[in-house]
Amino acid sequence: QAAAAFAGLGVAAGDVVALFAENSPRWLQADQGLMRAGGADAVRGSAAPVEELRYILEDSSAVGLVVESAGLLEALALDEGRSARLRFVVVLEGEPGDGPTPVPCLSWGDLLERGAAALSSGSPAPRPPGHGARLATILYTSGTTGQPKGVPLSHANLLHQLCHLGVAVAPRPGDRVVSVLPIWHSYERSAEYFLLACGCRQTYTTLK
Numbered sequence: 001q002a003a004a005a006f007a008g009l010g011v012a013a014g015d016v017v018a019l020f021a022e023n024s025p026r027w028l029q030a031d032q033g034l035m036r037a038g039g040a041d042a043v044r045g046s047a048a049p050v051e052e053l054r055y056i057l058e059d060s061s062a063v064g065l066v067v068e069s070a071g072l073l074e075a076l077a078l079d080e081g082r083s084a085r086l087r088f089v090v091v092l093e094g095e096p097g098d099g100p101t102p103v104p105c106l107s108w109g110d111l112l113e114r115g116a117a118a119l120s121s122g123s124p125a126p127r128p129p130g131h132g133a134r135l136a137t138i139l140y141t142s143g144t145t146g147q148p149k150g151v152p153l154s155h156a157n158l159l160h161q162l163c164h165l166g167v168a169v170a171p172r173p174g175d176r177v178v179s180v181l182p183i184w185h186s187y188e189r190s191a192e193y194f195l196l197a198c199g200c201r202q203t204y205t206t207l208k
Contacts, residue, residue, distance in 0.1 A: 001009075001033075001034035001112045001115030002029050002030060002032070002033025002111060002112065002117050002124065003032075003033040003034075003035075003037045003115070003116055003124070003125040004037075004114075004115040004116075004118040004119050004124050004125050005016065005033070005109075005111045005114040005115035005118065006033050006034055006037040006039065006064075006112055006125065007037045007038075007118070007123075007125035007126065008069060008115075008123070008206055009064065009087055009088045009114075010041040010063070010064075010087045010088075011034060011037040011038065011064060011087075012037070012038050012039070012126075012128075013038035013039070013129055014038070014039075014130045014135075015038070015039040015040070015063045015064070015133070016039065016040050016041070016042055016061060016062050016063065016135075016138065017034050017039050017041050017042070017062055017063060017065065017066060017115065018041070018042045018043075018044075018056060018057045018062040018064070018065045018066065019034070019041040019042065019043045019044075019064065019066045019184070020043075020044050020045070020046050020048070020053050020056075020065070020066070020067050020068065020072060021045070021046050021067060021068035021072075021092050022045055022046050022047065022182065022183065023179060023182065023204040023205075023206070024068075024092065024093070024183075024184040024204060025182075025204070026092045026093070026108055027092065027183050028090065028192065028196075028202075030066050030090070030139075031043075031137075031189075032148060033115075034175075035067075035136055035137075035155075036124070036125055036126030036128075037128070038078065039064075039123040040126070040136055040137050040152075041066075041137050041138070041139040042056055042057075042060035042062055042137070042150065043137060043138070043139060043140070043184035044056055044101060044140055044148075044184060045182050045184055046067070046068040046069070046072050048089040050075050050076060050077075052083070052140075052147075052148060052185040052194050053076060053112070054076060055147060055148065056140050056148060056150070057076075057078075058082065058150075059136055059147075059150060060088070060150060062083075062085070063085065063086065063087050064087050064088045064089070064090070064097075065086055065088075065089045065090070065134055066089075066090045066092065067089065067090070067092065068091075068092050069091060069092070069093050069094055070091055070094055070095060070096055070097040070173065073089060073091060073096070073097070074097065076107075078159070081138065083103060085105045087103060087104075088103055088104045088105070088106065088163065089103055089104070089105045089106070090105075090106050090107075090108065090111050091105070091106070091107055091108065092108050094107070095107050097188075100172050103170050108150060114155075114179070128148075129183060132154060132155050132156030132159065133154050133155075133156060134154060134155050135152055135153075135154060136153055136154055136155045136157070137152075137153050137189075138150045138151065138152050138153070138157055139151045139153065139184070139186055152166045152184070158189075158190065158193060161188070161190035161194060162192070162193055162194050162197055163192065165191065165194040166194075167185055171195055171198045171199075172198070172199075173198065173199030173200070174199060174200070174201065175195075175199075175200045175201070176200070176201045176203060177195050177200050177201065177202055177203065179202055179203065179204050179205070180190065180205055183204075185205070197205075
């Protein structure tokens with residue numbers, strides 16, 4: 001449903017969408033939906049400094065924005081120039097807010113409704129090109145030595161982890177896993193993809 005909705009909003013192969021949120025099942029669904037639609041995500045946690053998030057949004061040439069909450073969207077205070085480059089905004093938790101927005105601003109429920117309607121009308125997301133070198137995600141450094149730097153990872157990079165993490169752990173279908181690392185962290189994502197591919201059950205919490 002997420003993939004069909006993102007495709008309906010114009011996400012296609014080669015597009016980048018910024019994803020600023022902390023751990024939740026919806027983060028993973030948005031992440032996988034964007035990839036299935038052919039896009040890639042530029043990821044960072046919602047607790048990062050607002051200026052850093054604005055920089056990532058611009059540096060990644062994002063065509064869409066997925067944020068954790070309406071509060072974060074308000075804090076970003078996107079000017080007309082940044083908004084003009086966006087095709088849509090999706091808010092993962094709660095409602096987008098009452099104020100007028102220059103681009104379509106959807107709640108998570110709105111997004112899934114669009115996806116369900118697209119699927120029922122026979123319009124799933126077109127299958128993207130299958131080559132492993134295709135961009136999957138852009139991870140940004142903390143920026144301690146200057147501006148954050150975007151590190152592109154391909155589908156082949158991520159799939160390599162899925163194929164080889166089994167030498168370290170051997171989870172069984174139905175095993176329960178507790179996640180405490182930030183979901184946008186490269187290690188956490190690789191581990192989650194691997195564990196879910198093995199049929200495990202994921203529970204999210206925080207270090208606190």
